[in-house]
Amino acid sequence: MLNFDWLSGVSAETAKMIFFGLYILIGVLVIMLPNDYIYEGIKKEDRHWWNNLKIWSVAVLSILATVYYQF
Amino acid sequence: MLAGIDYFIVIAYIVGMLLLGLYFKKFVSSSEDYFLGGRSLPFWAIGMSIVVSDIGALDFVGVSGQAYRYGISVGNFDWVGSVPAMLLAAFIFIPYFWRGGMYTIPEYLGRRYNKSVRTIASATWILFFALDLGVLFWASAVLLNVLMGWPIWISIISTAGVVGLYTYFGGITAVIMTDVVQMVIMFIGGFALVFLSLDAVGGWENMVDKISTMGPEYRSHFDIIQPVDTKSPFPWTGILFGLTFVMSNAYMIGNQSIVQRCLTAKNEWHAKASMVFGSALKMFIPILVLFPGLMAVVVHPDLADGDQALPMMIKSILPPGLVGLMFAAFFAGLMSSVDSLLNSTATLFTKDIYEPFIKQDADDKHYLKVGQITTLVLLIMGVATAPISSDFPGIYVAIQTFMSYFQGPLFAILLLGIFWKRTTQWGGLSALVIGIGFAILLNVFKANFFTIEDPFLYISWWSFLLAFIINVTVSLVTKKHTDEELKGLVFSSKIITKNKS
Numbered sequence: 140m141l142n143f144d145w146l147s148g149v150s151a152e153t154a155k156m157i158f159f160g161l162y163i164l165i166g167v168l169v170i171m172l173p174n175d176y177i178y179e180g181i182k183k184e185d186r187h188w189w190n191n192l193k194i195w196s197v198a199v200l201s202i203l204a205t206v207y208y209q210f
Numbered sequence: 211m212l213a214g215i216d217y218f219i220v221i222a223y224i225v226g227m228l229l230l231g232l233y234f235k236k237f238v239s240s241s242e243d244y245f246l247g248g249r250s251l252p253f254w255a256i257g258m259s260i261v262v263s264d265i266g267a268l269d270f271v272g273v274s275g276q277a278y279r280y281g282i283s284v285g286n287f288d289w290v291g292s293v294p295a296m297l298l299a300a301f302i303f304i305p306y307f308w309r310g311g312m313y314t315i316p317e318y319l320g321r322r323y324n325k326s327v328r329t330i331a332s333a334t335w336i337l338f339f340a341l342d343l344g345v346l347f348w349a350s351a352v353l354l355n356v357l358m359g360w361p362i363w364i365s366i367i368s369t370a371g372v373v374g375l376y377t378y379f380g381g382i383t384a385v386i387m388t389d390v391v392q393m394v395i396m397f398i399g400g401f402a403l404v405f406l407s408l409d410a411v412g413g414w415e416n417m418v419d420k421i422s423t424m425g426p427e428y429r430s431h432f433d434i435i436q437p438v439d440t441k442s443p444f445p446w447t448g449i450l451f452g453l454t455f456v457m458s459n460a461y462m463i464g465n466q467s468i469v470q471r472c473l474t475a476k477n478e479w480h481a482k483a484s485m486v487f488g489s490a491l492k493m494f495i496p497i498l499v500l501f502p503g504l505m506a507v508v509v510h511p512d513l514a515d516g517d518q519a520l521p522m523m524i525k526s527i528l529p530p531g532l533v534g535l536m537f538a539a540f541f542a543g544l545m546s547s548v549d550s551l552l553n554s555t556a557t558l559f560t561k562d563i564y565e566p567f568i569k570q571d572a573d574d575k576h577y578l579k580v581g582q583i584t585t586l587v588l589l590i591m592g593v594a595t596a597p598i599s600s601d602f603p604g605i606y607v608a609i610q611t612f613m614s615y616f617q618g619p620l621f622a623i624l625l626l627g628i629f630w631k632r633t634t635q636w637g638g639l640s641a642l643v644i645g646i647g648f649a650i651l652l653n654v655f656k657a658n659f660f661t662i663e664d665p666f667l668y669i670s671w672w673s674f675l676l677a678f679i680i681n682v683t684v685s686l687v688t689k690k691h692t693d694e695e696l697k698g699l700v701f702s703s704k705i706i707t708k709n710k711s
Contacts, residue, residue: 143447180479210434
């Protein structure tokens, strides 16, 4: 049990889908965060799309998913 | 091995780092300046510092060696083993620590659980960091000895002198700002090696074709997901449960030298952004450290020791000038690790040991002095213990392994501490002690329990799980904390929906 032999029937493709599912879940959770929380610390007039950390996070997750798709 | 131009680059780099670090002395006038950079630093500097501190010269060699032996699956450590954890840290944990004005992770554990949990966590980190210092000094001395021909003792003292001086005077601001330059040098040197190596193997496609036809042991060199029954240390179950769920979170959320950097941010947005920016930079690390190891499979297919892959590639691929730059990149990795350990250990000792147990309510200048003296003492200890590493060649791996056993239980109590208000001080304390004990037990008898070569990922997961269960069980039968005691310490959706501004 400690060696996770009970998951040995799961194929590498299915395992990869589990990782993709994880990235999508994280992405959805980040997108659901309120904008005020994301911008906390920046004055209202200085809030722009390029300092929206949701966009930064989704971009990083997309690159990560692409890497796992490639390999 | 080095040409004249290489010597010039290396010496210019070392002198430049010293001068840059010392420049930041003028910004240190209080303990907050020394330990938290006056909470004034920008996200980009912190993000770069997080990444460069995480990757040292020993990792350059070690990861390339693992890529040579096991292939691309080593990249999981910087990809899925960092990015999700850094996003969780950025949006949940770091804002809590930053708003709480904390200096250390054990300080949070002390407020959330009790003084014993704080002391155990802090003492373990101090022990780990102090042991690591000697090893890193020895590693840098060996590098200088081999490449520059300097005697070992001169090499140790010169490394300690340069890093020690700017860390002693400039505190964490000097550490972070020198890290920025070190990261730029590391990326330039690393990418130069990757591009020239790629050219030497005839491009990516050619390399993949050659390696794939080299025999059955290379068949899965380009599979990032390894099956459960792989003989490598990286089955996907270990990557998912041990690395992604436990070790990476414990590292990004519970490691003092990482989190302390985010606490230096000038405001909450910069604290969050530093982690997100760091996660973006992290995506490039496998390209720098893993690809040269893969290319070495084609260029030097018969190496007996995979750890020779990177040195051999540098020797055979890089022209004069770039060898010096690559060596400066190695040295940058070592210096950034050493300065982080020095400053973080000084912070842990001053804030978690000295202030609560030795002298409370002293004036701020006193704690600033204690931090500086601790840095000096650690430096001397590191130099004095460095030669021990030569008698124990596996000591670096042993220290890292020891830390991996601490991280599962630590993350269990951090996770429950912040997300479950019913968790009690006795639940946290028993989970930490029993969890660490269980991890050590699994390690001692690993041949009886596990089938893969090095089961550290599995040990992290199972020790985390046991610590989690013990924390829940003991907490349910012990007296719960009052709402007043937990104020500002347990996650509430209010932190997300109602902000200060």
